[in-house]
Amino acid sequence: MGDKDYSRRKFINKCFKTGSLFLGGALLLNCRGANESSRNEVETKKESTSEDPCNDLSDISDGEIKKRQSLGYVKQSAVPDNSCGNCTLFIPAKPDNKCGGCILFKGPVYAEGHCVQWAAVTT
Numbered sequence: 823m824g825d826k827d828y829s830r831r832k833f834i835n836k837c838f839k840t841g842s843l844f845l846g847g848a849l850l851l852n853c854r855g856a857n858e859s860s861r862n863e864v865e866t867k868k869e870s871t872s873e874d875p876c877n878d879l880s881d882i883s884d885g886e887i888k889k890r891q892s893l894g895y896v897k898q899s900a901v902p903d904n905s906c907g908n909c910t911l912f913i914p915a916k917p918d919n920k921c922g923g924c925i926l927f928k929g930p931v932y933a934e935g936h937c938v939q940w941a942a943v944t945t
């Protein structure tokens with residue numbers, strides 16, 4: 823009985839040690855990936871910041887930048903007759919601002935832009 827308990831204890835200890843190794847390795851890899859990802863986002867922000875207010879994403883959160891990227895937003899539409907300016911989700915520019923916005927994500931949007939969620943304005 824004593825031997826059985828000892829080997830069970832040994833087995834459980836081995837499992838915990840192995841599990842800890844895998845968990846530690848996974849956490850390490852995950853943290854490394856997150857750092858690289860946030861570095862890329864910062865670079866995207868820096869690239870986007872310019873004199874053009876419609877291209878300035880410096881006040882926009884990383885999550886919102888990811889949203890606009892995941893929707894394939896581009897500042898110049900490649901689809902004839904489809905652009906943010908004639909999309910039902912477009913928020914027109916305010917009188918004191920040059921750029922509009924979009925209901926789907928925060929930040930400035932060009933009226934000439936486009937994304938995969940384009941939807942025709944219905945009258």
Ligand code: SF4
Pocket residue numbers: 895905906907909910911912913923924925926931935936937938939940941
């Ligand atoms: S949904 Fe897409 S196409 Fe429509 S306004 Fe927003 S970014 Fe532009």
